[in-house]
Amino acid sequence: MMLPLSIALAHLRSRRRQTMVSVLGVALGVSVFIAMTGLMAGFQNFFRGQLIDSNPHVVVTDEVRRPAPQPLVLLHPQAAVEVTRILPRDPVRGIANASAILDALSAMPGVAAAPTLRGQMLLRRAGRDYAVSAIGIDPVLEMRVTALAKDMKQGSLEALGTRPDGVVMGLPLAEKMGAGLGDTISVATAAGGESVLRVVGLFRTGLEQQDLGQVYVSLNRQQSMQARPRVVNEIHIRLADLSRSIPIAELIEGRWGYKAAPWEETFARVLEVFLLQNLIIYGTTGSILLVAGFGIFNIISTVVTEKARDIAIMRSVGMPRGSVVATFIMEGLAVGAMGVAAGWLMGWGAASLIETFPAPGADPGMTLTVAQTPFSYGLAGAIAMASAVVAAWLPARKAARTDPLSIIRGAA
Amino acid sequence: MKPVLRTVGLGRVLPGPVPVTLVSEVTLDFARASFSVITGPSGSGKSSLLYLLGLLDVPTAGEVFVDGTPTAAMDDAERTRMRLAAFGFVFQFHFLLPEFTVLDNVMLPMRQLGRLSAPEMRARGMALLEALDMAEQAHKRPDALSGGQRQRTAVARALANDPPVVLADEPTGSLDTRNAAAVFSVLGGLVAEGRTVIAVTHDEGLAGMAQRRIHLVDGRVVRDGMQE
Numbered sequence: 001m002m003l004p005l006s007i008a009l010a011h012l013r014s015r016r017r018q019t020m021v022s023v024l025g026v027a028l029g030v031s032v033f034i035a036m037t038g039l040m041a042g043f044q045n046f047f048r049g050q051l052i053d054s055n056p057h058v059v060v061t062d063e064v065r066r067p068a069p070q071p072l073v074l075l076h077p078q079a080a081v082e083v084t085r086i087l088p089r090d091p092v093r094g095i096a097n098a099s100a101i102l103d104a105l106s107a108m109p110g111v112a113a114a115p116t117l118r119g120q121m122l123l124r125r126a127g128r129d130y131a132v133s134a135i136g137i138d139p140v141l142e143m144r145v146t147a148l149a150k151d152m153k154q155g156s157l158e159a160l161g162t163r164p165d166g167v168v169m170g171l172p173l174a175e176k177m178g179a180g181l182g183d184t185i186s187v188a189t190a191a192g193g194e195s196v197l198r199v200v201g202l203f204r205t206g207l208e209q210q211d212l213g214q215v216y217v218s219l220n221r222q223q224s225m226q227a228r229p230r231v232v233n234e235i236h237i238r239l240a241d242l243s244r245s246i247p248i249a250e251l252i253e254g255r256w257g258y259k260a261a262p263w264e265e266t267f268a269r270v271l272e273v274f275l276l277q278n279l280i281i282y283g284t285t286g287s288i289l290l291v292a293g294f295g296i297f298n299i300i301s302t303v304v305t306e307k308a309r310d311i312a313i314m315r316s317v318g319m320p321r322g323s324v325v326a327t328f329i330m331e332g333l334a335v336g337a338m339g340v341a342a343g344w345l346m347g348w349g350a351a352s353l354i355e356t357f358p359a360p361g362a363d364p365g366m367t368l369t370v371a372q373t374p375f376s377y378g379l380a381g382a383i384a385m386a387s388a389v390v391a392a393w394l395p396a397r398k399a400a401r402t403d404p405l406s407i408i409r410g411a412a
Numbered sequence: 413m414k415p416v417l418r419t420v421g422l423g424r425v426l427p428g429p430v431p432v433t434l435v436s437e438v439t440l441d442f443a444r445a446s447f448s449v450i451t452g453p454s455g456s457g458k459s460s461l462l463y464l465l466g467l468l469d470v471p472t473a474g475e476v477f478v479d480g481t482p483t484a485a486m487d488d489a490e491r492t493r494m495r496l497a498a499f500g501f502v503f504q505f506h507f508l509l510p511e512f513t514v515l516d517n518v519m520l521p522m523r524q525l526g527r528l529s530a531p532e533m534r535a536r537g538m539a540l541l542e543a544l545d546m547a548e549q550a551h552k553r554p555d556a557l558s559g560g561q562r563q564r565t566a567v568a569r570a571l572a573n574d575p576p577v578v579l580a581d582e583p584t585g586s587l588d589t590r591n592a593a594a595v596f597s598v599l600g601g602l603v604a605e606g607r608t609v610i611a612v613t614h615d616e617g618l619a620g621m622a623q624r625r626i627h628l629v630d631g632r633v634v635r636d637g638m639q640e
Contacts, residue, residue: 002523003520003523003524007509010509010511010512011511013511014510014511309507310507310509310510312507313503313507313508313509314509314520315492316468316495316501316503316507317495317496317501317520317521317524317569318492318493318495318496318497318521318524318525318573319492319496319524320488320489320492320493321488321489321492322489323524404468405463405468405469408463408468408503408507408581409459
């Protein structure tokens with residue numbers, strides 16, 4: 001292989017400018033791939049991190065995935081029976097034996113659990129109504145299952161423990177309502193409960209659905225306003241090992257029958273969007289790399305045409321067809337390898353530069369994140385090298401098929 | 413003694429709407445340490461015969477035996493391997509690789525054969541260049557050489573793998589009289605080393621230096637005899 005390689009490198013050295021242009025094409029493709037996929041991955045990691053930080057890893061609700069089989073179906077298993085529009089017996093619902101479940105969950109290693117009551121609430125201020133989802137929490141326990149405390153911009157979540165009439169809301173919602181820390185807000189619920197709450201905390205998670213659509217009150221207050229005394233309809237769970245979310249959820253469903261949704265299920269739509277984004281970005285940047293392969297095809301084809309006499313003499317002195325193919329494949333590989341190396345460097349530089357840009361819409365001081373991983377560098381390199389081999393293959397085959405006699409006779 | 417090269421009923425026809433017969437019914441033996449020239453008018457099939465002898469072309473009739481080994485059933489890879497070990501070629505144009513130095517060009521067949529180590533290849537290459545008075549040009553590129561120097565480099569390359577047979581196709585065709593005589597003298601000297609040299613030439617004066625003359629007309633051997 002050394003002889004084909006030295007001939008390949010000699011060919012490339014003799015056409016320095018064209019070689020550099022082809023190398024630059026590959027390098028640009030690799031660097032764009034690294035920067036763009038890294039930017040997308042950085043955004044997705046940030047968003048995913050915010051979802052995971054700001055929300056429980058598993059949420060147990062007072063629902064079941066499938067309704068229990070009805071007595072009529074059990075009585076006549078072979079009959080054609082269909083029971084529809086099954087209504088819960090207890091309109092109040094809630095998770096039965098929530099305390100026992102909470103104790104059992106908290107006893108599991110690496111598991112923290114907190115009780116909540118979620119219900120709809122109408123906020124009224126300055127003559128305008130705002131429908132939100134209100135979550136009644138035990139602030140001490142809740143802070144163990146979400147990282148909402150780090151998103152607090154004013155006030156605190158703990159204030160709900162000392163101010164029973166307190167409410168913690170998103171800063172964007174407060175700004176929309178024209179309210180600030182310490183202001184009072186009228187609230188009403190479907191159960192007929194009307195009250196006045198005082199703003200004791202403001203948060204910003206960066207997730208619009210939470211910042212504009214969710215508020216936190218004390219659990220006792222929520223149970224009172226929703227007319228559901230001592231009811232808990234959600235248990236929020238946080239795990240020390242995030243990868244256990246699905247197994248833990250399955251265990252809970254199997255043991256207590258209530259629906260337990262891991263975060264992957266809760267945010268499945270978001271994850272699907274991420275998948276689509278990845279397909280688009282990888283497809284686009286991968287195409288750029290394939291186009292760079294045309295540059296390699298061009299230079300190898302030109303070399304094969306110009307080196308017809310060299311090929312003839314190499315064949316006549318005993319170089320087999322396979323070595324001729326190897327020579328030109330190696331030219332493509334050499335251009336590809338140089339382009340990949342330069343592209344890695346340029347990609348790292350571009351990523352570093354992008355990370356100095358401010359993140360639009362984020363808190364001041366926050367910059368864009370570019371996720372640089374060995375996988376993205378490796379994938380960019382692999383696509384570029386594969387493109388180089390394919391691009392060199394056709395002209396290499398043409399070179400191997402060159403009839404040395406036709407060249408020799410033509411030269412005489 | 414077994415001939416180093418033998419042809420039996422060798423023929424080559426170029427296919428096409430009107431087939432062209434390049435060589436027909438050529439039966440020849442070439443002894444070791446002999447110097448033969450192939451002569452004839454233009455288009456008589458001289459070069460075609462040479463290429464068939466050197467396994468660069470495939471006959472459409474007959475067969476070539478290299479040191480007793482039949483070649484008719486060989487595929488391209490086998491013919492290439494035999495060509496690498498058994499033959500050295502010198503063409504009218506030097507066909508040196510322009511990106512490589514004189515020494516690298518000479519070492520090309522050795523590197524392909526792969527029997528010698530790098531230092532051994534360099535030593536053998538320099539020895540060949542020394543014998544052809546080209547040692548001082550070893551590290552120059554072909555474009556820095558004269559026509560005669562390039563052709564001597566091509567001769568050195570042809571001898572790289574110590575082949576028993578050297579085939580030369582109009583080796584002096586692009587050289588002046590002085591250089592031409594020098595190259596032919598070199599080829600003649602190879603016979604003294606025990607090699608078989610077969611050369612195609614138009615030059616009657618140079619042809620007279622050979623031991624044997626094979627004269628072709630229209631692809632057939634019309635005269636084949638030893639010379640004084």
